[in-house]
Amino acid sequence: MTQRCSDHDIPNLHLVTIQPLVHFYFPEARRLSFYQRFQAFPPEIITISHKNTTISLWPNVKIGLILADPAAIKPLEDYEPLKIFGPSILTSEGEQWKRYRKIVAPAFSDRNYKMVWDETVRIVNGCFDTWGDRKVVVVDHCLADVTLPISLGIISAAGFGKRLEWDDDLAPIPEGHKISFKESIDIVSSKFVNRAAFADWCLNLTEDGRKIKLAYDELAAYMSEMVKERLSMGKREHSDLFSNLLASSFSHEFGATALTEAEIIGNIFVFLLAGHETTAHTLCFTFALLALYPDEQEVLFQHIKSVLSDGRTPEHKDIPLLTQSMAVLFETLRLYPVATFILKESAEDTTLNASNIRGEKATIHVPKGTLLQISPAGVHYNPRYWEDPHAFKPSRFLNPDWPRDAFIPFSAGPRACIGRKFFETEGIAILTMIVAKYKITVKEEPQFAGETFEQRKERIMKAYAAITLTPIRVPLVFSRRH
Numbered sequence: 248m249t250q251r252c253s254d255h256d257i258p259n260l261h262l263v264t265i266q267p268l269v270h271f272y273f274p275e276a277r278r279l280s281f282y283q284r285f286q287a288f289p290p291e292i293i294t295i296s297h298k299n300t301t302i303s304l305w306p307n308v309k310i311g312l313i314l315a316d317p318a319a320i321k322p323l324e325d326y327e328p329l330k331i332f333g334p335s336i337l338t339s340e341g342e343q344w345k346r347y348r349k350i351v352a353p354a355f356s357d358r359n360y361k362m363v364w365d366e367t368v369r370i371v372n373g374c375f376d377t378w379g380d381r382k383v384v385v386v387d388h389c390l391a392d393v394t395l396p397i398s399l400g401i402i403s404a405a406g407f408g409k410r411l412e413w414d415d416d417l418a419p420i421p422e423g424h425k426i427s428f429k430e431s432i433d434i435v436s437s438k439f440v441n442r443a444a445f446a447d448w449c450l451n452l453t454e455d456g457r458k459i460k461l462a463y464d465e466l467a468a469y470m471s472e473m474v475k476e477r478l479s480m481g482k483r484e485h486s487d488l489f490s491n492l493l494a495s496s497f498s499h500e501f502g503a504t505a506l507t508e509a510e511i512i513g514n515i516f517v518f519l520l521a522g523h524e525t526t527a528h529t530l531c532f533t534f535a536l537l538a539l540y541p542d543e544q545e546v547l548f549q550h551i552k553s554v555l556s557d558g559r560t561p562e563h564k565d566i567p568l569l570t571q572s573m574a575v576l577f578e579t580l581r582l583y584p585v586a587t588f589i590l591k592e593s594a595e596d597t598t599l600n601a602s603n604i605r606g607e608k609a610t611i612h613v614p615k616g617t618l619l620q621i622s623p624a625g626v627h628y629n630p631r632y633w634e635d636p637h638a639f640k641p642s643r644f645l646n647p648d649w650p651r652d653a654f655i656p657f658s659a660g661p662r663a664c665i666g667r668k669f670f671e672t673e674g675i676a677i678l679t680m681i682v683a684k685y686k687i688t689v690k691e692e693p694q695f696a697g698e699t700f701e702q703r704k705e706r707i708m709k710a711y712a713a714i715t716l717t718p719i720r721v722p723l724v725f726s727r728r729h
């Protein structure tokens with residue numbers, strides 16, 4: 248499969264931005280929030296360079312064309328760090344990608360989404376159980392304390408049949424391991440950049456580095472055990488993602504195309520990572536926005552109440568009715584698309600016709616091999632498509648004519664996110680259950696007394712770009728509604 252960049256108009260090219268590179272080279276930009284960086288550094292087309300001739304201050308960082316159209320192939324060498332456990336659907340192209348996609352696709356079926364929903368309800372109820380009868384639950388960081396444990400629990404159970412308990416951290420560490428599965432995956436996802444940037448000998452120099460290396464080794468061991476355990480059970484009628492990956496190594500149907508152990512582990516890793524981090528970060532931004540905008544939270548609560556009029560737990564079949572929950576999630580993803588950049592590479596010499604912010608037409612020659620970075624935020628903040636683009640207005644997604652082509656948090660085209668519906672299913676269940684039961688506010692802290700709304704928003708929504716856009720500290724209060 249090759250997606251091509253051909254001669255065509257890219258109407259939203261004028262809102263592309265140099266944000267991540269600015270972030271990288273100028274540390275002061277880190278103090279600005281994600282959306283502020285868009286305002287502080289005027290969007291423009293910056294550099295177009297053939298990747299073989301680019302001179303960069305930092306190895307492996309190539310300055311290329313940043314644009315807002317997902318039509319191109321992937322620059323595979325830029326995905327190399329994600330191959331640390333083996334090749335996968337995310338890091339491949341062409342026939343290899345088709346093979347992986349065919350093997351995992353059946354796991355993304357309606358039958359499994361019902362299972363995702365049921366596991367989500369079970370895990371959120373587990374969270375409520377630990378909160379117990381407390382009228383008020385205060386968390387120092389919604390990501391670490393609420394949304395990460397929930398989303399990791401869901402991908403482990405629904406994706407891999409491995410049930411984690413809410414207080415898994417407290418359980419004894421399994422024999423032969425030094426840290427828990429949960430801790431290993433937490434470190435692997437948060438320290439991914441450090442692992443990719445430094446060689447083993449370098450990591451071994453510091454305690455932090457050794458911990459990172461240990462987490463990678465431990466995760467590899469856990470994944471290998473998961474595979475061996477399942478293989479020893481023989482072929483069973485499981486329908487989770489994991490079973491689909493493993494079935495390929497049992498089945499004659501796959502023959503020479505069966506996955507090797509490295510491919511199975513590589514794919515498990517990508518699904519574990521892609522399947523929980525994006526969800527956790529997005530939900531953390533969602534709760535933060537609802538705390539900052541109580542009127543929008545009230546609209547959502549009243550809507551949930553109207554759908555679940557008898558106060559019952561939402562069910563999978565309620566999804567089409569929970570339109571306001573979906574609108575809140577989409578509006579969060581529009582403002583805070585966690586995949587900050589989607590990397591592509593031009594498949595051939597081509598020309599793009601675009602206009603800059605002043606509306607001036609420009610013709611850009613794009614040589615084959617040019618690195619292209621698609622900026623979802625570049626499209627999502629474009630006033631040409633979104634009225635009042637910086638405002639948090641979930642209701643815009645209730646308009647049946649909302650501009651679907653200008654909403655690309657999941658990328659677009661054949662390489663779009665395969666887990667989108669998985670996320671929508673778990674996201675709606677988590678959001679609906681929590682808002683139905685708890686009112687969410689920002690934790691009041693004396694050191695921030697007297698801050699303006701804008702300062703508070705800036706503080707709460709502050710994020711940095713790691714594998715995905717990561718909220719830094721979101722201190723919230725969950726107060727029981729009744």
Ligand code: HEM
Nearest residue numbers: 336337521522525526529586656657658664665666669670
């Ligand atoms: C808020 C939630 C999510 C967002 C914003 C998101 C976003 C994305 C984006 C932008 C891509 C394209 C990446 C690229 O081209 O480099 C992608 C691919 C992918 N996502 Fe997601 N994702 C989400 C949730 C999930 C979940 C829950 C899963 C798994 C259960 C998942 C699994 C994948 C996989 C396997 C790919 C690679 C697909 C392929 O190349 O064919 N994602 N996602």
